[in-house]
Amino acid sequence: MNYRGPKRVRIDHKPMPEIMHPQDAIVRVTRSCICGSDLHLYNGNVPDTRVGMTFGHEFTGVVEEIGSEVQKLKVGDHVLVPFNIACGKCAFCKQELYGNCHESNSQATAVGGIFGYSHTAGGYDGGQAEYVRVPYADVGPTVIPEGMDPDDAVMLTDVVPTGYQAAEMGGIQKGDTVVVFGAGPVGIMAAKCAWLFGAGRVIVFDQLEYRLEFVKNYAQCEAYNFREIDDVVVFVKKTTDWMGADVCIDAVGAEAAGNAMQTITGRKTLLQAGSATALHWAINAVKKGGIVSIVGIYGPTDNLVPIGNLVNKGITIRANQASVKRLLPRLIEHVQSGVLNPKALITHRIPLEEVSDGYRIFSAKLDNCIKPVLIPPSARI
Amino acid sequence: MENKPVDYNLIKGWGIDADPKNDPTYPMKHRTNEEQKGYTWDRPTQQPINIEVLHSNERPNVTAVFGTSTPPSGLSGMIRRYAFQYSENSYGHWLPLLLADRVNVVEGIVDDFINGKVPNILAEKGYKAEWKHNRTGLLQKAAIVGAISTVAFLLLRKKN
Incomplete structure (x- = not known):
């Protein structure tokens, strides 16, 4: 996905993401949602949203590569990735304010890093793609519990x-x-x-x-x-x-x-x-x-x-931005016990290649859309 | 829409997370009471800074990791560099960034042409979906835009 300006997005080929930090992982995306807050970017309302950026902060995927300092994840793990990029070490992460990490967003102090959410949230490319770089891979990403529906898992990211x-x-x-x-x-x-x-x-x-x-x-x-x-x-x-x-x-x-x-x-x-x-x-x-x-x-x-x-x-x-990592254990319990059934909100499963239409459908509330999920080609096999 | 009274006792999970001690001041914060000792932590390894990373002047340095998507370039990049001289507290920061975003859109179209690509703006705007799911609305919009344009054209022509 490639942002081209207000209300204009398209699919383009971009270089494969690379490990840029020893705590990075490269994840092959299996599900990626369009979020209501993506519409603020899509409409051009968030300052420092640069042409060429890839959006997407709600995604799951399979770990393809890990950096030298990653210890908890291994290649092949199917993970859900919280939208917050959090170091786990700073004063705010220690207080479980994972949405307020002080080591993931250089451009603004008012918010921690967020995948695919403009340079005001750190300038990270997001998960509306086939592959994505995931920093601090040992902190946020969580292995999807066995038996959990991937559609439920992706809804747990945000x-x-x-x-x-x-x-x-x-x-x-x-x-x-x-x-x-x-x-x-x-x-x-x-x-x-x-x-x-x-x-x-x-x-x-x-x-x-x-x-x-x-x-x-x-x-x-x-x-x-x-x-x-x-x-x-x-x-x-x-x-x-x-x-x-x-x-x-x-x-x-x-x-x-x-x-x-x-x-x-x-x-x-x-x-x-x-x-x-x-x-x-x-x-x-x-x-x-x-x-x-x-x-x-x-x-x-x-x-x-x-x-x-x-x-x-x-x-x-x-x-606050949700502190996803703090809440995940309880929420996974709620999904597994049937108290919450998040996948029921998904109304549209859209091929990643049709991202322009996906954004249009969601932003204009067409076809009774509540929650659209983008599915990359490799996850449709 | 008809709304009937809801018997919450029948709702699965009702009250299972109720917390009468939910402190209204710091509900989300796990207080370590170490704040008074100052804010230092063992910083993660610094990601090599081999691209231009603009950083807020409300912090002393670049964060240990940072995004590498679309570094500043061109005229929009110059505007962004100017904006980062001002703090997040200042309109001098945010308004130039919004201006840079708009300039960047034009740069993007120019870049497309330079790279031999003609942007299909209708497709990028998802009009295929609009045509499929809201044909009447789309035709109405087109008719309104067409009518306004025609009237404007005729008025301008009359003036000249």
Whole structure:
């Protein structure tokens, strides 16, 4: 996959990746998802997204080559690769903040390295390819447990941990009302995981009927189309005894719809770092003293959100990139025990060669798409 | 869409990860209480720096590993080098990077032609999928663009 500019990607032949560091591995990709956050890159919203880059931070693959310092992985292992590139040694990795590694992203200190996510996230080519270089191979990559479906495995690289952490950061207590903004794959997973933390009620908002129908059945929650509601915040207040939700989750980020001013300034003219509609709603719909959990991705500059209400309501904001490595053991258990069934979110299996169409289908929400997975030729044999 | 009350007791796994001690301040951080001793660690081996790697001026050095995709080049590269003189706290960093990205798109098209490749922009934009799954919408869009272009053309012609 080769990024050529906003809304333009294609397949090109690129040189085989090489071992560049003793802790590198070269992985032959078997599955690679297109993520909702890839759309921020695809739309040209993330600064320092260079033409020629390969996207893709959700992938699984077979280890083909390892560097001299790699000890835990061996050639032939089928691994799932967390989207965070983490050294495992820095002060942040030691605190299990693997999304905040300080030894994987030279270009920006605000985020650790991420595969295929612009030079603002380290300038690594990603997994929407046949082969990919994986740094710190002994830290993040995890051998896929025997018997696990590769489609489940690839969802454990980002979607499941991000949705789970969204619920975890919500500090959900038994009986809490949780509102999730966005019924994309992460929002769906956040809604599902909210129950695991003991939510008493889970409400999801989106504008796409097919996604609302899906989340309602998959996450067994309430689902509402915000296009059919006059004012989302009043709706939430009204349905929570006029108090507001205990926890609100922004699972949308920069591509949010629902407010013309946010859309124009955030998505059309880039006067702010993405449209902050979902976050705006989350802050205003949560109760006083409530918690807003943010996993939606925004650009690095500024966004228009009601900070005054945040202060006056005494809201706690919790946000981070998911710490995939920290969460994997528990999430693997949940998948193996059937508590979570992530592969059910995959609606499209697309040959890697058709990546341009894959991006179009996902970004324009064509053909009732929820989650597309790209499959390279070697994995289709 | 009809929504019915949900009995969470019937949901598989309900409450299995509930944690009443989930601390609202540091929920995700495994506190080692070693922060007070200063931030040093045994750095991983340094990846050889044999390409140009721009690094944030909010850190003293290049990270132990770094990506090697598309080093800065051309006019966009010059703009990127300029941007990295400013911190992540500054518009002087981010706005030139966005400008560089746009310049880079033109450079990419020029490079394609230099290398004898004519970019198929419609294919790159995935219009095949749009045609397959949203033909009416695509035709509507095309008709609107066509109508606007025709009106603009006629108005300009009238002025001249």
